[in-house]
Amino acid sequence: MTTTLTSPASSSPIDLEGKGQPIVDKTFRWILFLCLAVGVVFLAVLLVYVTIKGWPRLTPTLWENMPSIRRPEQAGAQSAITGTLWVIGFTALFALPVGFLGAVYMEEYANPTSRFTRFVEINIQNLAAVPSIVYGILGLAIFARALALGQTVITAGLTLALLVLPVIIVSTREALRAVPQNIRHGSLALGATLWQTTWRQTMPAAVPGMATGTILALSRAIGEAAPLLLLGAVTFISFNPTGPFSAYTTLPIQIYNWTKESREEFQILASATIVLLLVILLAMNAVAILIRNRTQKRW
Amino acid sequence: MSEIHDPQAPQSTSDLNNTGRMDVSAVLEGAEIPEAVSNIVFDLANVQVYYGDFQAVRDVTMQIGRNEITAFIGPSGCGKSTLLRSFNRMNDLIPGARVEGLLAYHGFNIYAPDVDPIEVRRRIGMVFQKPNVFPKSIYENVAYGPKVNGMKVNMDDLVEECLTKAALWDEVKDDLKKSAYALSGGQQQRLVIARCIAVKPEVILMDEPCASLDPIATAKIEDLMKELAKDYTIVIVTHNMQQAARVSERTAFFTADVDANGVRHGRLVEYGPTRRIFTAPHDPRTEDYISGRFG
Amino acid sequence: MSTALAESAAGGLNPLRQTKPRYGEKVIRVILFAAAAVSILTTFGIVISVLIPSLEFFSEIPLTEFLFTTTWTPLFANPQYGVLPLIMGTMVITVIAIAIAIPLGLGSAIYLSEYAKPKARKVLKPTLEVLAGIPTVVFGFFALEFITELVLKPIFPQIDIFNALSAGIVMGIMIIPTIASLSEDAMAAVPGGLRDGAYALGATKRQVALRVVVPAALSGIVAAFVLGISRAIGETMIVTIAAGLQPNMTLNPLEGMQTMTSYIAAAGAGDVATGSIEYKSIFAVGMLLFIITFFMNMISIRLVRKYRQAYQ
Numbered sequence: 037m038t039t040t041l042t043s044p045a046s047s048s049p050i051d052l053e054g055k056g057q058p059i060v061d062k063t064f065r066w067i068l069f070l071c072l073a074v075g076v077v078f079l080a081v082l083l084v085y086v087t088i089k090g091w092p093r094l095t096p097t098l099w100e101n102m103p104s105i106r107r108p109e110q111a112g113a114q115s116a117i118t119g120t121l122w123v124i125g126f127t128a129l130f131a132l133p134v135g136f137l138g139a140v141y142m143e144e145y146a147n148p149t150s151r152f153t154r155f156v157e158i159n160i161q162n163l164a165a166v167p168s169i170v171y172g173i174l175g176l177a178i179f180a181r182a183l184a185l186g187q188t189v190i191t192a193g194l195t196l197a198l199l200v201l202p203v204i205i206v207s208t209r210e211a212l213r214a215v216p217q218n219i220r221h222g223s224l225a226l227g228a229t230l231w232q233t234t235w236r237q238t239m240p241a242a243v244p245g246m247a248t249g250t251i252l253a254l255s256r257a258i259g260e261a262a263p264l265l266l267l268g269a270v271t272f273i274s275f276n277p278t279g280p281f282s283a284y285t286t287l288p289i290q291i292y293n294w295t296k297e298s299r300e301e302f303q304i305l306a307s308a309t310i311v312l313l314l315v316i317l318l319a320m321n322a323v324a325i326l327i328r329n330r331t332q333k334r335w
Numbered sequence: 336m337s338e339i340h341d342p343q344a345p346q347s348t349s350d351l352n353n354t355g356r357m358d359v360s361a362v363l364e365g366a367e368i369p370e371a372v373s374n375i376v377f378d379l380a381n382v383q384v385y386y387g388d389f390q391a392v393r394d395v396t397m398q399i400g401r402n403e404i405t406a407f408i409g410p411s412g413c414g415k416s417t418l419l420r421s422f423n424r425m426n427d428l429i430p431g432a433r434v435e436g437l438l439a440y441h442g443f444n445i446y447a448p449d450v451d452p453i454e455v456r457r458r459i460g461m462v463f464q465k466p467n468v469f470p471k472s473i474y475e476n477v478a479y480g481p482k483v484n485g486m487k488v489n490m491d492d493l494v495e496e497c498l499t500k501a502a503l504w505d506e507v508k509d510d511l512k513k514s515a516y517a518l519s520g521g522q523q524q525r526l527v528i529a530r531c532i533a534v535k536p537e538v539i540l541m542d543e544p545c546a547s548l549d550p551i552a553t554a555k556i557e558d559l560m561k562e563l564a565k566d567y568t569i570v571i572v573t574h575n576m577q578q579a580a581r582v583s584e585r586t587a588f589f590t591a592d593v594d595a596n597g598v599r600h601g602r603l604v605e606y607g608p609t610r611r612i613f614t615a616p617h618d619p620r621t622e623d624y625i626s627g628r629f630g
Numbered sequence: 631m632s633t634a635l636a637e638s639a640a641g642g643l644n645p646l647r648q649t650k651p652r653y654g655e656k657v658i659r660v661i662l663f664a665a666a667a668v669s670i671l672t673t674f675g676i677v678i679s680v681l682i683p684s685l686e687f688f689s690e691i692p693l694t695e696f697l698f699t700t701t702w703t704p705l706f707a708n709p710q711y712g713v714l715p716l717i718m719g720t721m722v723i724t725v726i727a728i729a730i731a732i733p734l735g736l737g738s739a740i741y742l743s744e745y746a747k748p749k750a751r752k753v754l755k756p757t758l759e760v761l762a763g764i765p766t767v768v769f770g771f772f773a774l775e776f777i778t779e780l781v782l783k784p785i786f787p788q789i790d791i792f793n794a795l796s797a798g799i800v801m802g803i804m805i806i807p808t809i810a811s812l813s814e815d816a817m818a819a820v821p822g823g824l825r826d827g828a829y830a831l832g833a834t835k836r837q838v839a840l841r842v843v844v845p846a847a848l849s850g851i852v853a854a855f856v857l858g859i860s861r862a863i864g865e866t867m868i869v870t871i872a873a874g875l876q877p878n879m880t881l882n883p884l885e886g887m888q889t890m891t892s893y894i895a896a897a898g899a900g901d902v903a904t905g906s907i908e909y910k911s912i913f914a915v916g917m918l919l920f921i922i923t924f925f926m927n928m929i930s931i932r933l934v935r936k937y938r939q940a941y942q
Contacts, residue, residue, distance in 0.1 A: 064836045065745060071737025072754060075806045079761050082772050089775070134665045141662035147430070158931070159669045165857065165927040166920070167864025169891050170676060173916045176898065177679030198672050205669070218467040222527070225425060226480035226534055227457030231658045236483065241470055259765030262866035262891070266898035288767040288867075295771050295871055303775060310768050317763060451650075 083314070090307030098308055102274040103290065108301035113309050116290035118276040119189070119269075120258060123286055126193025127200065127257045132250060134197070135204030136239075142205070143212040144234050164202040171199045172263030180267060187268025190280040195263050200253035207252065211245025212238060244331035251324040255317050261288035287313045363580055368608045372585075374401035375441075376538060376568045377422065382436035384417050386429065391417045392601040395436075397587055399538075404560060404569045406579035406609065409589035409624065414601020415572045416542050418589075422570065423459040423540055424452040457484055459538040460531040464546045466523035468515035468530075473498075473507050476515050476526055480534040493533060500566075501529035502559050521552025528559065532567070539563065541571040545578065557582050576625065579609065586612045588621045680920055683913035690907060696914065702877040702888075704897070704911045711911060713918065715877035719794070719887035723869055724862040726798025726883060727805060731858050734802070735809030736851065742810070743817040744839045762807035770871030773800035778872065792874025792886030801868050809858040816850020816937055817843050853933035860926040864919065866891040890919045 101112025146153045175195030185191045215238050223233040239246075261269075264286060270293060273285040285293075287309060294306035377399035384392040392414035399405050407415040417426065424445065426432040438445050445455055469476050477494045486493075494511070498504040503525040507513070515526055524544060531539055541560075545553040560569060560582050573579050579586050587606040591599040605618040616622045688696070691711045699712025738758065742751060778796040782789050789795070820843050828838045844851065874886025875896045888896075894912055902909045 061834045061836045065741075068737045068741035068745060071734045072741050072758075074734055075738065075761055075803060075810075076754070076757050078803045079757065079764075081776075082764070082768070085772065085776050086768070134668050137662050137665035138668060141659075141666040145659060145662055146666070149430075156666050156669055159673050161931050162924065162927050163669060163672055165860060165923065165930070166676065167861075167866070167891065167923055169864070169866045169894055170680070170916060170920050170923075172898065173894065173913065174672075174676050174679045177683070177913070178675055181904065198675075201669065201672070216467075218463060218465060219469060221425065221428070221463065222467040222469065222530075223479070223483075224428065225423065225456055225461040225463075226483065226530065227453050228480075228483040229453055229652065229655050231655055232483045236479070237469055255763060259763075259767070261765070261767045262895060265866075265870075265895045270899045288765050291767050291771060292867065292871065295767075295774065306771055307775075310771060313765065314768070317765075321763065451652075453652075 086307045086310045086314075090304060090309070090311045093304050093308035094311060098312060103272070103293075104274065105272070108299065108305060111302075111305055113287065113290050113305075113312065115273050115276055116285050116287045116309070117312075119273065119284040120286045122189045122277045122280075122282075122284060123192045123196065123264075124254055124258055126190055126280065127196040128250075128254060130194055130197035131200050131204055131253065131257075135201050135253075136208055136246065138201075139205045139208035139212060140234055140239065143209050144230065144238065160202045160205055163198075164206070167262075168199060168260055169262040169266070171195055172266035174198065175263055176266045186281065187271075187283065188281045189277050189284045192264055192267050192269065192284065192286075193280075195267060196257045196260060199260065199263065200257050203253040203256060204249055207249025208242070208246050211242035211249065214245060215241045244327055247327050248324045251320050251327075255320050258286075258317065258320075259288055259313070261286075261292055264289055265292075287316075363610050363613065367610060368584055370607055370611075372398040372400040372403075375399070376401045377570075378437070378439040378442070380437040380439075382418070382421070382434065382438050384414065384421050384426065385431075385433050385435070387431035389598070390600050392421075393592075395603045397603060397606045399568065399570055400585065401568050402564055402566075403584040404564050404571060404582050405585045405587065406583035407570070407572045407587050407589060408574075408576060408579045409601075409604075410591065411574070412599050412601070413589040413591035415589050417601065419540050419542055419570060419572050420461075422538070423461055424455045425461065427452055457534050458536050459540060460534065460536040462524070462527050462531055462539065462541045462544045464543040466520060466527050466547070468518070468523045468526050470514070470516060472512045473515050473518070473526060474511040477530050477533050480530055484534055486534070497529040497533045498526075500532060500563070501525045502555065502562075503529055519552070521548050521555060524548060524552070524556060525559065528556075528563070532563070536567065538568045538570065541569065543572055543574060546574070553578070576613075580613050583609045585609055588612065588616075588618075588624060590620055590624070676920065680913050680917040683910045684917040687907065687910035687914040691914075700879050702893075704908045705902075709907070713890075713915065715879045716888055716890045716893055716915060717918075718879055718881075719869075719873070719877065720863055720889040720891070722881060722883060722887065723794050723798045723801065723873060723889060724859060726795060727802040727862040728855070728859055730799060730802025731805040731809050731862070732855055735806045735854070735858065736813055738806060738810040739813035739817060739851075739854075740839050740844070743814050744835055744843060758807045758810055761804070762811075764804075766804065766865060766867040767871070769800050769804050770797075770868040773797055773868055773872035786884055789884045790874070790886045792872060792876075793884050794873050794887050795883040797869045797873040798883065800872065801862055801865055804865075804868070805858045805861055808861055809854045812854035812857060812934075813847070813851045816847035816854065816934075819850065819937060820846040847937065849933045850937040853930045853937070856926050856930040856933065860923045860930065863926070864891060864923050866895050870895045890915050894919070 097110065097112045099112060099114055099117055101110055102115050103113065104111040142153065142156065146156075172195065175191055175198075179185050179191040179194050180187055185194075219237055219241065220233050223237045224230070228236070264270075268283060269285050269289040271283065271285075272293075273283055277284045291306050291309050291313065294302040294309070297303075375398045379395050379397050382392070382395045383390060395418060407419065409415055420426045421434050421438060422445070426434070434446050440455075440459070444450070469479060471479075474494055477497050478490050481488055481490065481493060495504060495508075498507060503522060506522060507518070507526075515523060518526060528539070545556050548556065557578065560571070563569060571579075571583065585607065586609040588604045589601055590604050591601055593599055605612065605616060605621045607617075612621065613625060616625060696711055696713050698714070699710065700714045701710035701712050702715045703710045742755060746754060773796045774791075777800055778789070778791060778793060782793070782796055786795075824842055824846060825838055828842045833841070869889045870892040873889065873892065875888050875892060876886055877893070878885055878887040880887065893915055897908065897912045902912070
């Protein structure tokens with residue numbers, strides 16, 4: 037028996053056009069895109085504005101001269117540049133060893149289910165979200181006053197080190213976790229101790245991740261101003277730091293000081309210094325991206 | 336599940352229909368050896384391995400002989416690798432793992448309280464399923480073991496000697512600084528073997544060393560094994576019965592008991608000279624596995 | 631050929647016994663432990679440094695006066711210590727900020743997660759990351775010089791130079807990356823199968839995004855909001871520069887006002903005698919700030935753990 041095809045009820049071709057609400061969908065998509073666009077446009081306007089406003093002072097005077105209240109046309113930010121270098125140097129000195137070794141303990145040595153490990157993890161998560169000015173309070177009370185280190189480079193370094201420690205620990209842990217387990221097993225099976233395995237195999241393999249985490253942390257520290265407001269950086273400093281126990285100022289603080297001044301010349305100076313600061317941060321992050329792209333390990 | 340027929344292995348005539356037993360006479364070589372192990376390296380008495388409360392391996396009693404290749408065969412999930420790892424205390428790395436019973440090395444309990452696992456691993460080396468070369472140069476891979484163990488040797492000579500013994504020297508001698516990752520899978524596994532023998536162990540444990548290799552690389556490793564057995568004691572876990580038949584002098588067959596809750600516990604069924612196991616096994620379960628009646 | 635190990639009789643010393651005490655390993659373990667413990671010490675340090683001066687402060691100024699009166703003039707001759715103006719200032723600016731950050735942040739996250747093509751993502755996501763990396767002092771400068779001067783003044787000619795609106799707007803944009811990235815993580819954790827099922831039923835992207843993905847990722851998204859609010863409350867530089875340093879008990883965003891953070895910054899940077907009551911007021915406000923943000927952070931962390939567990 038042959039089957040016959042019934043002819044379709046309608047004679048027109050099958051209609052697949054959506055009966056939905058294409059206008060609503062399209063509008064929704066555009067609204068979402070606009071949400072994103074606001075942030076992007078804002079960023080663009082900000083960058084263009086500071087560059088244009090600061091343009092007249094983007095000259096070598098900016099890093100050759102010291103700040104001056106009475107002669108703004110000759111003022112520069114050298115003390116802030118060197119101050120930033122000094123402070124970040126000490127920040128790295130304190131934060132990197134503690135951060136790396138702390139992360140190593142958590143990933144390689146600690147029992148993941150122990151109460152101490154959980155407690156440390158909660159602590160780090162919380163510290164990452166504490167307002168930065170609270171770190172300033174900590175620095176003021178403990179480093180500057182109780183330990184009598186004063187309002188100096190070393191106090192700033194210690195305070196900022198504690199501030200960025202969670203960033204270093206988290207990124208280092210991730211880098212260590214990415215190292216395959218069988219590398220560790222291979223080392224231990226040869227009669228190496230846990231530290232030999234960690235120091236000679238695991239950590240070297242995690243270096244790229246640790247490096248990008250470090251750059252991220254130090255970028256954050258370079259841009260911080262709030263804690264340093266409590267640590268003496270706002271005083272008028274027109275000299276380069278002479279040592280760890282020297283007074284100091286940093287780029288963000290110098291920007292803040294000049295922004296507070298009412299005269300237009302200082303606004304321009306502030307703008308130019310902002311450009312300088314942003315260029316430094318951009319360079320650091322470019323390095324981080326370079327490292328990340330060049331070391332895609334094929335495990 | 337288990338490999339009954341490895342289509343790529345040298346095929347002897349498979350006589351499944353008549354005797355139900357795989358004919359491995361073409362593959363078995365060497366003289367007949369006695370049932371009892373004469374030169375004992377490992378002595379196991381009622382060894383059980385637990386992960387927490389879970390008993391992964393139960394009641395293993397057997398011996399491993401010196402300069403012999405002993406194969407552990409059996410279906411997946413019956414504790415062969417777990418048992419192997421307890422020989423060099425690699426199970427210590429798994430939280431909650433413990434060994435009961437007596438696992439003795441030259442008469443001394445490996446799990447005695449005063450035993451240093453590091454010492455154990457220096458004498459009892461391991462080759463893993465996937466070649467796990469270090470992300471360093473070929474030279475540094477081989478030199479790593481002696482360095483961390485503080486061996487005072489002429490490193491260049493030792494590296495050459497080990498790579499030669501591992502049948503890799505000719506292929507890499509021109510560029511020892513090349514990254515180990517640039518080698519092929521088979522070469523990497525031979526590098527792992529070279530690395531392993533650099534610390535001058537007595538025993539080499541191999542956990543499915545050819546599982547990720549092609550047949551040609553596998554054949555090279557098998558030839559290497561037979562050479563190495565002259566100097567070392569080798570225990571190999573393998574899913575490939577032909578491989579066990581080809582290389583080993585003794586074979587231990589494991590299976591898994593399934594308890595009332597459906598949980599699998601590994602157990603040693605039978606153990607003896609390879610020739611006998613494959614031609615005249617005592618236990619019907621062994622015979623079933625060898626003839627491919629069950630996986 | 632005999633190997634390096636000689637035969638040993640069953641009697642005699644176990645050749646596998648520990649010959650070296652391995653002190654080095656034990657010392658290293660202690661050092662590593664200490665490094666990990668620094669984080670605990672830090673929290674401990676924060677708590678002590680705010681707690682002790684605060685307790686001294688509250689021994690002189692009753693807690694009820696602190697929390698419930700409305701004049702904050704600690705540096706005047708006749709000092710008043712009602713913290714409500716600071717809380718009010720923080721709240722007004724925070725509300726403005728999250729009114730901007732939450733919709734724009736969530737919208738950006740939905741777009742990046744559900745709509746954006748990989749090529750667009752490659753450009754747009756880093757842009758948000760750049761926005762997140764701009765130092766807050768730069769935002770403060772921009773708020774004062776550009777937003778107030780060139781955007782708000784034309785619209786509201788009566789606006790103060792220091793005002794809450796400018797600070798709130800800029801802070802809102804600053805927080806967008808925080809909310810966007812955390813929300814996006816939450817949405818990325820939603821299994822593809824859920825989306826595919828909805829698409830297979832004929833749903834549009836909009837319907838999938840709003841009715842499937844967002845509800846599934848809700849605890850993570852709420853965590854993002856809470857974290858954003860916490861950041862707004864704790865932000866210092868933008869408000870210090872752009873909102874002024876006058877405590878002001880008002881809801882009018884066109885006026886300047888002082889927040890908890892800008893009070894701490896101003897008082898802490900100035901010449902306040904150590905041990906004086908004004909000095910201790912810094913820590914009292916600091917403790918209040920820490921407690922508020924601490925609880926918000928704990929809520930956020932709990933929520934994140936909830937959605938991570940749900941999908942892993």
